[in-house]
Amino acid sequence: TRDFKLFAELRLSGVGMVGVVHATNSVDAIQRFVGRIELGVIPQIIDTVIFIKNGIVNKVLSLSMVVKVPSGMTESDLARPVVVVNDFETQKAEYELYSYGEETVVVPVKGEQKSPSHELAARSIEEEFRKHSDNVKAEMAGDHKCIIYVPKKDIAQLIGKQGKNIERFEKKLGISIDVRELDGKNIESNSNGEGNEIEFTTKVSKNGIMFYFSGKMRGKDVDLYIENELLMTAKVGHGGNLKFHKRNKNGRKLLEALDFGKRVRVMG
Structure with a gap:
């Protein structure tokens, strides 16, 4: 001693x-x-x-x-x-x-294994919150609690004055919701390549940029990354593609990334 x-x-x-x-x-x-x-x-x-x-x-x-x-x-x-x-x-x-x-x-510290029911619930909650924020990540922290990650600029709007907006979401979904800032740590598993990287082709036109996927990706949610930074989560259209207009903020970022030779990835 x-x-x-x-x-x-x-x-x-x-x-x-x-x-x-x-x-x-x-x-x-x-x-x-x-x-x-x-x-x-x-x-x-x-x-x-x-x-x-x-x-x-x-x-x-x-x-x-x-x-x-x-x-x-x-x-x-x-x-x-x-x-x-x-x-x-x-x-x-x-x-x-x-x-x-x-x-x-x-x-x-044991590796967390997410149950299929929690995965399904998280996806449904992401869909609900995506009406109010472009980038949303949901994690179930139990059967009755969910952690929502959104960009810092969207946190105040989601919570609302005196927490009225988030209370409305909690009553609608029947669970407790914790809103946190979306940053690099929240997407560590995907940025380290633990998710499935999806093959795609791109086509740049006068109006914007188009991402083309295989038919099996129709209607599925995908995460778009520039290098290791999450840009947004989007749903692939029924035609198996995603379109971004040049006037759109994310569209400009994608075009700029391609112009400068940065790596653009799609994970799902």
């Missing part, structure tokens, strides 16, 4: 040093500090863990502190300081450390 406290003091004083501990796996090395030092300063003392097994680097983890709702919980009032342990290479969360009652717990 004395050695752990000395290491913590030296790290907090700004001394760059490497500590060596014996553990059966990478997260056990972090757990040995739990209880010996305060949870909030662990990422300042241990920012990187290199686990060596059989003489080779087996795992590298990085630590950071955020305020969030722990994985597996849904209610916003359960937010708390959480130490997130990420895989250094992929930056995907593998463990979370946080206070639960009087205990500090280390919880593995």
Whole structure:
């Protein structure tokens, strides 16, 4: 214990040093500090863990502190300081450390598997909100709660004065709705290529740009990206195409991207 406290003091004083501990796996090395030092300063003392097994680097983890709702919980009032342990290479969360009652717990972060019913509900909710915003992403956070991601400029309009608009949506849909800003983090899974990239051809005319898809894409929702940035979500027409006018803001962005050789992708 004395050695752990000395290491913590030296790290907090700004001394760059490497500590060596014996553990059966990478997260056990972090757990040995739990209880010996305060949870909030662990990422300042241990920012990187290199686990060596059989003489080779087996795992590298990085630590950071955020305020969030722990994985597996849904209610916003359960937010708390959480130490997130990420895989250094992929930056995907593998463990979370946080206070639960009087205990500090280390919880593995399991990959979330979305149920078909939640996927269907999210799509239906997106359709409803797309009447009020061009870019909408919906995620079900349980059977009775949904998180809606929209551009920052649309948030105030959707919520309405004293929350009257969002209350109307909640009564109509029968669920609790949380409106948040749409940004790069919300579309991480698609931008990393985990969605299905759809083949298409384009044709630029005097009036705009046309995207052509195979017949099986008729009536389906697709996400259009410029590089890794989500431009919008749209529904493919019955003719298997999408048309953007040059005077339209998104149409201008697409034409500009093509002119400058930027990568335009369609995911679905």
